[in-house]
Amino acid sequence: MKFPILCSLLPAALCMLLASCNKDQDERFIPTPFTPDDYSRIVVMYDFTGQNCVNCPTGHEMMGQITELCGDKFIPVSIHCGGDAWSMDESEDWTDVVPGYRGLRNATGEAIAKKFGQTETSPFPSAVVDAHAPLMPQVSQWLTAVVNDFVADPHPAVSLNLDCEISGEEISTEVNVTSTAAFQGDVHVWVLESGIVAYQKTPSGELYDYTHNHVFRAAAKGVDGEAISIAANQDAMYQDKIKVKPFSGSMDNMTVVAFVADATGIIQATEWQPKK
């Protein structure tokens, strides 16, 4: 009789013992010094998102937090794709269903998403940092991934200089790439737009005047970019012209991002914004 009674008390004893094994609030946070200005690299994050995706605003908020932390060392790109994103093709007009309809998805963005395994049925939002694995459907991992990339390669050998000129709806770009070591990869030039007021589904309801920022609009050199191969201390220049109609009502809301990437992902990036 003693054996079963003793054994049945064991779980209760374990509960009392384990109740003490918890961390006080002050022990849970370990300060991690991080000064973005100590790094010469710039980190790019693709956020695969959609206007009809109820959890995507959480991803946008996280990108905002990372931008606050890293300043201009961080470039977020919102790529609208998948079943919860609406086409920006002007022939698709759903204003009778969604007042002020404005779609933000294009075929190039879809193709970029598919390259990273983000499909119609993937969880949204998801992100990749510096165009390398893993694809992260957990928003809580994004900040850690961005900081890890700074630490992994704080001072890339490649540097970029980007200059642009806007004339009407046309943007002329000139990218100069230099490297202290031989480099082979691809150079990309993307146009982003901020300040687009359009529909967004959120956990607290539907918003028709949500401001969408860093929206991917076009890739001057296509999905795969243009191949580049330079020797150490050599430089290369690339010029493009691209026409983009602004959804925000002003070309001043356009930004241009240039980056170079190889098989390991984005090595270095830079962003140009119109002077305001």
Place this chain on the structure above:
Amino acid sequence: MAASAELGWTNKDYNYDFTVHGSVQSDMLISEKDYKIGATEYDSKFLMNDYANVGLYSKYLDAGVRVEYMEHPLPGFERDFKGWGVPNFYVKGRYKGFELTAGDFYEQFGSGFILRTYEERSLGVDNSIRGGRLKVNCIPGAKITLLGGVQRRFWEWSRRSRVFGADLEISLQDYIKPLAKHDITWTVAGSYVLKNEDTEKILLMHDFGDSTATEPIEPVGPQLSRLNIPKNVSAVDARTHFYKSGLDLQGEFAWKSADPSYDNGYIYNKGTAYMLTASYSRQGWSLMGQAKRSENMAFRSRRSMNLSSTFLNNMPAFAYQHTYALAAMYPYATQFAPGEWAFQLAGAYHFKRKTALGGKYGTKIKANFSYITGLKRKDAVPGTVFNDPMWKGLEREKTDFFGWGEVYYRDINVQLEKKVLSWFQLNLMYMNQRYNKTQIEGHGGMVKSNIYIGDLKFKLNKTLTLRTELQYLQTDQDRGDWCYALAELSVLPYLMFTVSDQWNHGNGPQDAEDAMKGLDIHPHYYLFGVTGTYKANRLMVSYGRTRAGYNCSGGVCRYVPASRGVSISYSYTF
């Protein structure tokens, strides 16, 4: 297939006969694009999930191995599900009340509150443990289980996380003679599970100027910090089970230590689960009632995982598991991390044959009531989800134990089964359902529906049986009304022909979104199939459309995207 003649040998003390058993299962889809229902292209036209296993069984020793091939898996499984290899092998020896397993095994403690590893192929779930397990049954009235190992996640067995467990079950009737004398079975049991996982870097913005805050903290300037994650998470379970003369009573309690994870938004609250079940059955009728409260009980071997992999535990579903197509359209998924209050009441009564209500052959009536709500949270922030990143590193306010939050799911259904004539049998069902699509799927509001089902079976002659189903789902939400018809002709002993159609003929608020995606807002999901069985072989071939939706089993669900094409399913057991 008994192989003792070839493989066994005996001597006067030991019997070394072996038997061999196994099975083969292959499910294939030859897919077609059908953008009207959202069926997209895949990287291969031929998609298949294949399993083959064989086991050797004897009195003292078992051994088994399973091969799987999912290089081009069926639609809707997670990305990492893809692969092929030998993910399961084991050797099991038993001798005089001791049983030792080395390799891959499945185990469950009690109801699974703190440990349940299992295989469910339709969900893509196989969370077996690879390591060692010892079962001791030689102590009278007691069963002991000890185990340890690493958990499977698709094609990976990460050594970054290790699982250990112990379970002790005592049969009191073996120690208390009056219990046995009165035919009472009464067990008490306790379990312990320890997960030891390497720490990981989880960064967040934290304001160190307000270290006593228990509310969500806005970042005050960029303050980067790392969470101090506990490497060890412990879980304890205690349960009791009493049975006498048709009366069955069960009670179970589980507790989990602080387990910051993706599921709960990396909070430091403990988890708890309570369950009470009572049932009574006599000849001709039965009654069952159960209640469960769980909170923060998502328990994985890898804290930052999501979707369906790496769960160590399983919370039983209190929602009735429907098999009729429209009744199963809105299946409930157990809310592991946010928690829930769940109640279920079920009864059945059999009116005897040759009575006024029983008729010539008897009549059976079944009724079920399921009611599931969230917990009452004092610190809930409207418009945010339970695991919102703002709670990282904090301990949320204690919930009101007896408080109920919003309704997650409600299901009242009544079924009638009656053999009307010697050749005609009918099953009728009415169901009233409330399904909180926002909570369970992320959006869609509360779907309120009434479902009517008639299942008629005609035995035409000795070899031919015709079964027909007519179903109707009425709702003003989601996609509106649906109707479903099925005809199934069985030609004994080998063949069965099936034709069915599920039609969304109604209108609902979801139609506008579907139209914007280019989908047909009144689609037909037709299906034509033939099934053949011969001895241990079963082959099913069908062509048609499959609706996008959730495939659920035991409260665990997998999203299945829409598809169209030829489906082939083959199984063989030996």
